[in-house]
Amino acid sequence: MAVELTHLDESGRPRMVDVSEKPDTDRRAVAETTLRMRPETLEAILSGGGPKGAVLETAQVAGVMAAKRTWELIPMCHPIPITGVSLSFLPEPPDRLVIRADVRTTGKTGVEMEALTAVSVAALTVYDMVKAIDRGMEIGPTRLLQKSGGKSGDFRREDLEGSGADGARSPDRRPGS
Template identity: 65%
Template sequence: MSDQLTHFNEQNRARMVDVSEKDITKREAVAHSKIIMKPETLTRIREGRVEKGDVLAVAQVAGVMAAKKTWDIIPMCHPLPLTGIDIRFTFADDVTLELEAAVKTTGKTGVEMEALTAVSVAALTVYDMCKAMDKEMVIGPTSLLLKTGGKSGDFRRGEN
């Protein structure tokens, strides 16, 4: 892996990397986050008793929408034709909701930012829908778990 930062031009100013010469490959990224909350908040989410509606359904749609719009909010991201987006939720214990986003494409650049954006926005949506009953929720840590495809090869958290 090169230590050279590719998002800077010869004047040391930010630029969008030129990927026109890169090969098209199948790419996937998986990101993870979690939200720690009061037990009663998590119970209400699990049982569908949040006044604003089905928290996980709304968070899932928000995460999918965010992945599709990543290039609109992260300045140096390329617009990508995403071929798959999946958001999963796990009730890890009585105070922890875990979130995982998997994003796929066939293209010239990876989908790490799309997966991280998806899981982050899904977590923020949970917070937004539940903040009236629990303002002390904590989001994170958020991290990349997996990246496959591309010139730099595969990455799996804990193995690199």
Template identity: 60%
Template structure:
């Protein structure tokens, strides 16, 4: 494991990696997370009975906005021209809301951080909108499910070499 660390300069200080010589490819990343809550909270979300409004609609917009702003949150992320952002929600019928984000671009670097940021912001928005009725909510695990494109190739969680 004698690989050079790419995010450090000659003085061993952090730097943003130079991607100017990388080939543009279609890139996609899918990230997932979950929000665990009281069954009553889940029911109120599904019935649209949360005082602050439509929780999933607001969380969806928050996730999209967060994906677009990822370089402002994560210092070494490159600003990217995203070509698609989609969030979807499902639940276990009882007490867990699942959030999935798919982010796409055609560029020289991947969109894993944008997808992870999207699900994180969506989950935090759910918490914010429901905290008055359920402060015991918990978020996670949050993880990269898959990615396609780029020099390192495709990745699907659980299919490590």
């Protein structure tokens, strides 16, 4: 069975898919990425002792901004009226920080790219904020956990270990909590 690439026209040239005839539906996507670092780096992040200030708070704002501007970064993405973006920071001591984004809209196309962009930019912001103390941090894997809405239906990763219905593995750690 051949896979049809919707972002290519009949001649194989890139195109933005026409979604004008699609109905508006409620859509949601959840994505996550993981940062691996030295234990003392994670401690500094969680204690608010990063060299550039409030690491998680800054990363949260960066992730929301990135979700809203995904269409400017990814060439074939549509500008989407996002109705909600939330980011969670889940420490996994001694040396990991999981960043999760939950993005919602009511529209003609999904928000998977917005959720993936949100966690990616949030992770890059964490890296930037603490690179002075740990340039060896690693980002990834970055992955879509679930999506709902639209013609293609729902998707949920099969390989989520011990996850609840929302993809959570442990309680949320949000800035200020």
